[in-house]
Amino acid sequence: MVDSMGNDKITGSNLSDDTIIARSYAIEDPYGAIVLPVYRSVVYRFTGVESGGPHGRPWKYGREDNPTVAVFEKVMALLEGGEAALAFNSGMAALTTILLGLVDADTTVILWAHAYGTTLHLLKLMAGKIGYRLELVIEPDEVVEKVSSVKERKLVFVESISNPLLYMVDIVELAKACSESNCILVVDNTFASPILLKPLKLGAHLVLESVTKYIAGHNDVLGGVVVGDKRTIDDVLWDWRRSLGSVMQADAAYLAMRGLKTLKVRLERQSRSAQQIAEFLADHPKVSEVYYLGLPSHPSHSIAKRLLLCNFYGGVVSFRVKGGREAVQKLFKRLKIITPSPSLGGVESLISYPIASSHLYLPEDIRKRLGITEDLVRLSVGLEDVNDLIEDLDNALAGI
Numbered sequence: 001m002v003d004s005m006g007n008d009k010i011t012g013s014n015l016s017d018d019t020i021i022a023r024s025y026a027i028e029d030p031y032g033a034i035v036l037p038v039y040r041s042v043v044y045r046f047t048g049v050e051s052g053g054p055h056g057r058p059w060k061y062g063r064e065d066n067p068t069v070a071v072f073e074k075v076m077a078l079l080e081g082g083e084a085a086l087a088f089n090s091g092m093a094a095l096t097t098i099l100l101g102l103v104d105a106d107t108t109v110i111l112w113a114h115a116y117g118t119t120l121h122l123l124k125l126m127a128g129k130i131g132y133r134l135e136l137v138i139e140p141d142e143v144v145e146k147v148s149s150v151k152e153r154k155l156v157f158v159e160s161i162s163n164p165l166l167y168m169v170d171i172v173e174l175a176k177a178c179s180e181s182n183c184i185l186v187v188d189n190t191f192a193s194p195i196l197l198k199p200l201k202l203g204a205h206l207v208l209e210s211v212t213k214y215i216a217g218h219n220d221v222l223g224g225v226v227v228g229d230k231r232t233i234d235d236v237l238w239d240w241r242r243s244l245g246s247v248m249q250a251d252a253a254y255l256a257m258r259g260l261k262t263l264k265v266r267l268e269r270q271s272r273s274a275q276q277i278a279e280f281l282a283d284h285p286k287v288s289e290v291y292y293l294g295l296p297s298h299p300s301h302s303i304a305k306r307l308l309l310c311n312f313y314g315g316v317v318s319f320r321v322k323g324g325r326e327a328v329q330k331l332f333k334r335l336k337i338i339t340p341s342p343s344l345g346g347v348e349s350l351i352s353y354p355i356a357s358s359h360l361y362l363p364e365d366i367r368k369r370l371g372i373t374e375d376l377v378r379l380s381v382g383l384e385d386v387n388d389l390i391e392d393l394d395n396a397l398a399g400i
């Protein structure tokens, strides 16, 4: 772990997630600090001969590196099982930096289209600028087929648990196909977090997280992180990050580290509540379909059982309300505890309408093919008492 002086103190490779998280800064800080200090300085003493910064370069300027951010990066690299990490000022900044660093006009980018809508939108925008070929794949089974059939230089982007319908691809099989055909596999692990899945350990090359969601967990930080091998992170993406200025700020890193300390207990509790809520909704007469990985009816339930690292299934439940847009609007108005809002992963339960928020910028035909229609809502379960949440949903559904 990098301390405030830039020294590597704990490698942590044999420590469990719980210990890495709990001890995240309980290390030999020069002043004995137990909690990570926030270094707000954006400039550092630099004569040109110093060494010892986090990416093999001296501390110099805040657009390049920051000691507080460097500790967060080191902890994320340990948690995801990668050699190095870089933190960004949002998940989308992290994705932009990956694309600029790794893709050119000769690349084919294969996107499993069950993804956050703005990811799909950004990949299209960047294809227009950089000139790469973008191939959208809808069916999970076809992702591997596409990897094998495209012969050019290629990069595949998938979400480990997709937004908002929670589908999963078999990352083990996909990683194998990617390594056989020299293809970079990038996995957005935002919905799972490293607690539920560690894609790098299954063969992915890079993992991306929107820190804004489960990792920070309190709806008060925007951030992103990319973890992977040292060469890609330190030699390629670091240079793009410092040139773009997409680095995470020290205060955000402090809050992300603070959130990280309770990630596992939050996610376990949110998952247990989500399971109960999904079972309640599955029996409700006003609900036509429920998507939750812990329900045997979910198409990806068996992959989840095989790949997820814990015996719980995440904090998001999506469902279809009978009566479409009008019924959804009534539902949102009648909810008293659960708040209509577009984000997820925080301690507050939030319900969103993907067609009007996360997937607003997608063409309607793609939205339809993805199953993102007027009756679909996404619930991010928080830390409120689960009985209160179920009662809130029951009361609201009764009036639609």
Ligand SMILES: Cc1ncc(COP(=O)(O)O)c(C=O)c1O
Pocket (backbone or CB within 6 Å): 090, 091, 092, 093, 116, 119, 159, 163, 188, 190, 191, 209, 210, 211, 212, 213, 222, 223, 224, 343, 358
């Ligand atoms: C799965 C997923 N990836 C990436 C992002 C983008 O992250 P950010 O909002 O931190 O830029 C989001 C945002 O909702 C998301 O849901």
